[in-house]
Amino acid sequence: MFASLPLTALRAFESASRLLSFKAAAEELSVTPTAVSHQIRSLETWLGVQLFERLPRQVRLTEGGERLFHSLHGAFLEVAQSVDTLRPQRSGTSLTISTTAAFAALWLVPRLGRFYARHPNISLRLDTHCEVIDLHQDASVDLVVRYSLDDYPNLYGQCLFDETFGVYGSPEQVSLAATRVPTLISVRWHNSKLYAHGWEAWCAQSGETWLSARPAMREYDEEHYALQAAIAGQGLVLASNILVSDNVASGLLVPYRGDVQVDGAGYSALCVPGRERHPPVRAFFAWLQEETSISGQVALTTSTFRPRHIT
The missing domain is CATH 3.40.190.290 (D-Maltodextrin-Binding Protein; domain 2)
Known part of the structure; x- marks a missing residue:
């Protein structure tokens, strides 16, 4: 059911959307900005939808990007919290x-x-x-x-x-x-x-x-x-x-x-x-x-x- 989802690209997209910066997303994910850009390009190709407007020295989410970010951020947050409940309590x-x-x-x-x-x-x-x-x-x-x-x-x-x-x-x-x-x-x-x-x-x-x-x-x-x-x-x-x-x-x-x-x-x-x-x-x-x-x-x-x- 989920085998075809490009999870690495989705994770890069969520980070770049939240931070509104490919460079900041790269630092958060411990990869290069080029790698983040490549992942987002591949996700846009996979979806057939442009997710970001590339502006001088900044990026901005398109309407489709906004919709994907809000649903994806909530889903990742819920997964992270579910995983956290299984860890030994600090x-x-x-x-x-x-x-x-x-x-x-x-x-x-x-x-x-x-x-x-x-x-x-x-x-x-x-x-x-x-x-x-x-x-x-x-x-x-x-x-x-x-x-x-x-x-x-x-x-x-x-x-x-x-x-x-x-x-x-x-x-x-x-x-x-x-x-x-x-x-x-x-x-x-x-x-x-x-x-x-x-x-x-x-x-x-x-x-x-x-x-x-x-x-x-x-x-x-x-x-x-x-x-x-x-x-x-x-x-x-x-x-x-x-x-x-x-x-x-x-x-x-x-x-x-x-x-x-x-x-x-x-x-x-x-x-x-x-x-x-x-x-x-x-x-x-x-x-x-x-x-x-x-x-x-x-x-x-x-x-x-x-x-x-x-x-």
């Missing part, structure tokens, strides 16, 4: 998760102690760079937690939170806001589509006329800096109910007009289909489900990813 294993610095600092890291207590043999590494990772291209990342308005139909995931934005401050600042225009604290979003006019939307819904009074404004690049400024009594912050939850629970911040909430996007955990069966990834998904259920902030689904609020 004393420990690793898990790499990519997310935003704010989500890591304000929600994930404070709770990770419970994950380590349950899974002491899993070594977890956090990647908090701002660049969006293509999970089909970068196999070094096991799972991402993203905040976005986009859809990811080719990924498996859990929809973690439906998010809203409200106004919070120290108890003193919240009391003063009833009698004078406060200093307003906000975040400069890296993605301008995400809540670009947050204070305007909140003031319109609440009926507060602060913006017409031209209040002092403080803007930060990351949510955790904005929350620290509010905790220090520097003004009122427009913040995610998810990221502010621990500070509210501890009393460091209290809501101002807590009934007024503006819709945000959402957070979701995502991985390449098939990778959710890898034991460390499966353990982290299960732990996330428990943690979000404990916090009472979630309506969680698990499937090929089609959530209501999308990240």
